[in-house]
Structures are given as C-alpha cells and as structure tokens.
Amino acid sequence: MRAILSVIMVLGLAVQGLTEERTPIPAVASGQEKTAPQGRPSTAEEYLSRLARTNRSRRVTMGIISSAIGASGVALGLQGLAEKSDPLGLDRLFGTFFVAAGGLSLAGAALSLALPSRAERAYTGLHEIQDSAARERTSAAALARLASSARTRRLIRVGLISAMAVAAVVAGDDGGPSDRIFSATCCGALALYSFLAKSREEKAYLGYLEGQGPKISPELRIGLAPHGGAWASLSLEF
Numbered sequence: 001m002r003a004i005l006s007v008i009m010v011l012g013l014a015v016q017g018l019t020e021e022r023t024p025i026p027a028v029a030s031g032q033e034k035t036a037p038q039g040r041p042s043t044a045e046e047y048l049s050r051l052a053r054t055n056r057s058r059r060v061t062m063g064i065i066s067s068a069i070g071a072s073g074v075a076l077g078l079q080g081l082a083e084k085s086d087p088l089g090l091d092r093l094f095g096t097f098f099v100a101a102g103g104l105s106l107a108g109a110a111l112s113l114a115l116p117s118r119a120e121r122a123y124t125g126l127h128e129i130q131d132s133a134a135r136e137r138t139s140a141a142a143l144a145r146l147a148s149s150a151r152t153r154r155l156i157r158v159g160l161i162s163a164m165a166v167a168a169v170v171a172g173d174d175g176g177p178s179d180r181i182f183s184a185t186c187c188g189a190l191a192l193y194s195f196l197a198k199s200r201e202e203k204a205y206l207g208y209l210e211g212q213g214p215k216i217s218p219e220l221r222i223g224l225a226p227h228g229g230a231w232a233s234l235s236l237e238f
Contacts, residue, residue, distance in 0.1 A: 048119065048204070052120045052123035055120055059112050067106060070101075077100075077102060078099060122142035123139075126138060147206075158191050162187070
C-alpha cells in the first residue's frame with residue numbers, strides 16, 4: 001500500500017516539476033523585437049518582462065485547472081452526501097472528503113488567480129521608475145533576488161524528497177524490502193531531477209548574465225595540408 005501511495009505522490013511531484021521547468025519563456029510582446037539588436041545584449045528589464053508574462057500565464061492556467069478540479073470534487077461529494085441508502089456510511093464519508101478537498105482546491109484556485117507572482121509584482125513596480133538606468137538596475141536586482149529565492153526553494157524540495165527516499169529505506173513495514181527500494185529509487189530519481197533542473201527564474205537570470213559584456217568564443221580547426229601533413233588554427237571571436 002505504501003508503495004502505491006509513494007508512486008502517486010512521486011508522480012504528482014513530477015508533474016508539478018515538469019510543468020514548472022519546461023514552461024518556455026515566450027518572446028516579448030507583439031511590436032517589439034524578439035531578440036536584442038546585433039551587438040547589444042538583452043536588458044534585464046526584457047528578461048523580467050518575459051518572466052512575469054510566463055508566470056502570469058502559468059498562474060492563470062493552474063487556477064483554471066484547479067477550479068475545474070475543485071468544482072468537480074464538490075459536485076461529486078454533494079452527490080455522495082445526498083445518497084439516502086447508505087447503511088455503512090461510506091457515501092457520507094467519501095462525500096465529506098470530496099467536498100473538503102474540492103473546497104480546498106477552489107480556495108487555492110482563487111488565490112492563484114487573485115495574487116500575482118513575485119516576478120509580476122517586481123515588473124509592475126518598474127512602471128513607477130522613469131529613469132532607464134535605474135529601471136535596468138532595479139530589474140537586474142529583481143532577477144538576482146528571484147533566482148536566489150527559486151534556487152533556495154528548489155534545494156529545499158531536493159532535501160525533502162531525499163529525506164523521503166531515506167525514510168522509505170529505513171522505515172520498516174509490511175511491504176517488504178522490494179517496495180522500500182522501489183519507493184526510494186523513485187524519490188531519489190525525482191530528487192536528482194529537481195537538483196539538476198533549474199527553475200524559470202534561475203534560467204532567466206543566467207540568460208541575462210550571459211548576454212552582458214564581451215565574450216570570447218574560441219574555435220579550433222584541424223585539417224589536412226594539400227602536400228601532406230596537417231594544419232590547425234585557433235580563432236577567438238570577441
């Protein structure tokens with residue numbers, strides 16, 4: 001039984017992780033350049049704007065999905081509570097559970113739809129700043145702060161999942177060693193994925209840093225000379 005519950009929990013966390021990490025950062029709004037002009041790095045404000053729009057899109061999508069799941073749970077629970085012939089009380093028990101779970105899902109959906117993300121709030125605060133240089137500094141600081149917070153949450157998640165993997169091994173139950181090893185393997189794989197896969201905030205900040213300042217791009221070429229022998233050249237692009 002615990003192995004089944006562990007698989008369900010791991011799959012739920014995996015879906016959440018995949019939804020978070022694989023959501024692409026879209027291009028800037030219509031009418032603007034999708035990429036910075038040649039020779040000019042993308043600005044921190046551009047990265048913050050893209051991150052804010054991505055977070056808002058995901059927040060609204062998750063809110064709508066949670067609303068549908070919550071409404072379905074409440075409807076199913078009310079149907080169970082309305083059953084007249086229930087000698088064992090199971091319909092009432094499950095009905096109460098589904099109503100409570102659906103209500104919590106609806107409450108979470110309402111909060112998701114009503115409360116903007118940190119990136120959205122940071123980008124909205126830029127509207128009060130008129131000086132372009134100050135906007136850029138504020139945007140860069142916001143990106144660094146968001147990336148640091150996201151990294152901290154990601155490492156905490158890795159620690160919790162790793163603790164679950166250890167608990168699955170050392171905790172004894174009736175499932176047997178094979179179930180414990182399977183649960184620990186699933187949790188360990190998810191912990192490794194969470195450790196390696198960076199969040200959108202971290203990716204946005206790294207993308208901004210990579211676009212700043214001159215970069216050296218070395219290129220090594222090796223070939224055969226026309227009259228025998230070989231040649232090699234190393235070029236550096238600044």
